[in-house]
Amino acid sequence: MAEALIKSENPKYIVFKGEEELSKSLAKYTADLSEKFVRERGAFTVVLSGGSLIESLRKLLEAPYVDTVEWARWHVFWVDERVVKKDHPDSNYKLAFDGFLSKVPIPPGHVYAINDALSPEGAADDYEACLRQLVKTEVLELSKDNGFPKFDLMLLGMGPDGHVASLFPGHALVKENRRWVTFIKDSPKPPPQRITFTFPVINSSSYIAQVVCGSNEAAAVHNALGTEKTSDPLPAAMVILKDGELTWFLDEAAASLLQG
């Protein structure tokens, strides 16, 4: 069992000695939620991000999980995607496919990549239409509170500037409160053209794991999890679940500014 150095309940975060320990715990957390949702409703909707998160899922590809997880019940989405061809090195789909999805028996029809033939506007509309269709077929549930889609689990990363998904500090998109999926053409992190889930969708999730490793992110972690409230919070601090559970998975370096 992966040993946590620190566990905090409010805000909920777990600190691990290193990324290796974190990845073991993240695999168990994800497998446990998969089991719960498959039992409760016969499907598990999982939202991936890009970046280092995919590497941190590697323990799910090992025993016991690779054999025990009901992969056929998984439905996989992206919280954000770069508007590039699916075989482009910048594609979050390619990153996840090469490092994770190609190694487990998730039915290809349950993997919802963007339509890479479209413009950012078109790809965002198309992805939102895909989600609406999945609500009709009851793969995806809607939040009873606000009518936004309610995913079972989102696995999020965070950039050193405190961005989550493709919602960047100071960008107007952080205030989008109508669309489910929107687009950005001037992302400060390259490549510039992306689609992204909006905060009302992210914040309607049942569970979110916010996974952050490394000292480059320590200041943003401190800012997001600190007690000082600011009028202009980082996007990472705007992940707030009213009817769900957010857990931060941190390594010691990312958590280094939290104590003292």
Ligand SMILES: O=C(O)[C@H](O)[C@@H](O)[C@H](O)[C@H](O)COP(=O)(O)O
């Ligand atoms: O488009 C992307 O780059 C990702 O989807 C993005 O949202 C990522 O999760 C963060 O940028 C953190 O990335 P790292 O884990 O690599 O720092």
